[in-house]
Amino acid sequence: xxxxxxxxxxxxxxxxxxxxxxxxxxxxxxxxxxxxxxxxxxxxxxxxxxxxxxxxxxxxxxxxxxxxxxxxxxxxxxxxxxxxxxxxxxxxxxxxxxxxxxxxxxxxxxxxxxxxxxxxxxxxxxxxxxxxxxxxxxxxxxxxxxxxxxxxxxxxxxxxxxxxxxxx
Amino acid sequence: xxxxxxxxxxxxxxxxxxxxxxxxxxxxxxxxxxxxxxxxxxxxxxxxxxxxxxxxxxxxxxxxxxxxxxxxxxxxxxxxxxxxxxxxxxxxxxxxxxxxxxxxxxxxxxxxxxxxxxxxxxxxxxxxxxxxxxxxxxxxxxxxxxx
Numbered sequence: 001x002x003x004x005x006x007x008x009x010x011x012x013x014x015x016x017x018x019x020x021x022x023x024x025x026x027x028x029x030x031x032x033x034x035x036x037x038x039x040x041x042x043x044x045x046x047x048x049x050x051x052x053x054x055x056x057x058x059x060x061x062x063x064x065x066x067x068x069x070x071x072x073x074x075x076x077x078x079x080x081x082x083x084x085x086x087x088x089x090x091x092x093x094x095x096x097x098x099x100x101x102x103x104x105x106x107x108x109x110x111x112x113x114x115x116x117x118x119x120x121x122x123x124x125x126x127x128x129x130x131x132x133x134x135x136x137x138x139x140x141x142x143x144x145x146x147x148x149x150x151x152x153x154x155x156x157x158x159x160x161x162x163x164x165x166x167x168x
Numbered sequence: 169x170x171x172x173x174x175x176x177x178x179x180x181x182x183x184x185x186x187x188x189x190x191x192x193x194x195x196x197x198x199x200x201x202x203x204x205x206x207x208x209x210x211x212x213x214x215x216x217x218x219x220x221x222x223x224x225x226x227x228x229x230x231x232x233x234x235x236x237x238x239x240x241x242x243x244x245x246x247x248x249x250x251x252x253x254x255x256x257x258x259x260x261x262x263x264x265x266x267x268x269x270x271x272x273x274x275x276x277x278x279x280x281x282x283x284x285x286x287x288x289x290x291x292x293x294x295x296x297x298x299x300x301x302x303x304x305x306x307x308x309x310x311x312x313x314x315x
Contacts, residue, residue, distance in 0.1 A: 012191070013188065013190060013191050014189050016189060016192050033192065034196075084190050085189065086190060087189075087191070089187075094183070094186070102183075102184065121181070122187075122189050149181065152180065157180060
């Protein structure tokens with residue numbers, strides 16, 4: 001039981017954030033996270049990569065939810081931002097308004113890009129892990145992430161200059 | 169560094185990373201711990217539920233079988249006939265006992281269209297031919313016959 005207690009502490013918020021991207025509803029997201037933890041306890045995943053396994057479980061749980069027509073209708077009628085996605089660190093210089101803008105910018109991404117942004121930035125998965133979670137290649141995951149970041153930059157930093165990468 | 173590494177010194181990514189995902193609601197932890205508790209019997213809930221349904225159905229079936237088995241059943245036809253007392257054999261030489269017949273003429277009256285008088289005379293005149301062995305015939309009043 002210690003195992004999932006630690007996972008809950010470490011990954012719970014990020015899993016919830018990821019589930020919200022896929023469900024659009026805080027209630028459905030909680031259901032998906034609960035199912036993910038229950039799957040972990042049932043199947044006892046390999047301890048070497050529980051993080052990626054948990055995100056995969058959340059994704060599968062959301063897929064299961066999608067099979068219910070009623071859930072789909074409820075989800076469509078629910079405002080995606082029915083609860084705050086992020087909490088601002090106390091020592092942060094960001095304003096609440098800025099945090100809300102970031103939320104809206106992330107919410108405005110296509111789902112295929114949005115889930116990769118969440119997995120990469122807040123789930124702290126590597127691109128190979130993301131590829132396994134989403135059943136895509138790591139190159140595809142990386143390119144979708146780059147497109148997503150550029151979109152966010154366009155919305156959040158209109159005057160921004162192109163950034164240099166480590167390969168430049 | 170690989171080709172998949174994020175841009176270095178990207179203030180936007182740093183800003184995004186500085187945000188922390190909102191924590192799960194406090195009640196969620198309690199909700200979460202319920203299904204995660206290990207079951208003492210080691211079985212899943214769905215298995216236990218399925219077993220309960222099967223057991224209940226078996227109990228109902230057994231009760232119905234016992235009820236049916238203990239219900240009084242009619243005797244088989246052969247046994248019923250064997251239990252009857254034997255009928256006395258008719259004596260061939262016994263004289264026929266004159267019987268009294270109370271004739272109901274309602275249906276005949278309606279079907280043939282004869283009057284009551286005509287029917288009565290018919291029965292009186294030809295009683296021996298029409299009703300052999302009948303000693304007497306009483307023609308009941310049509311209106312008094314209870315149908």
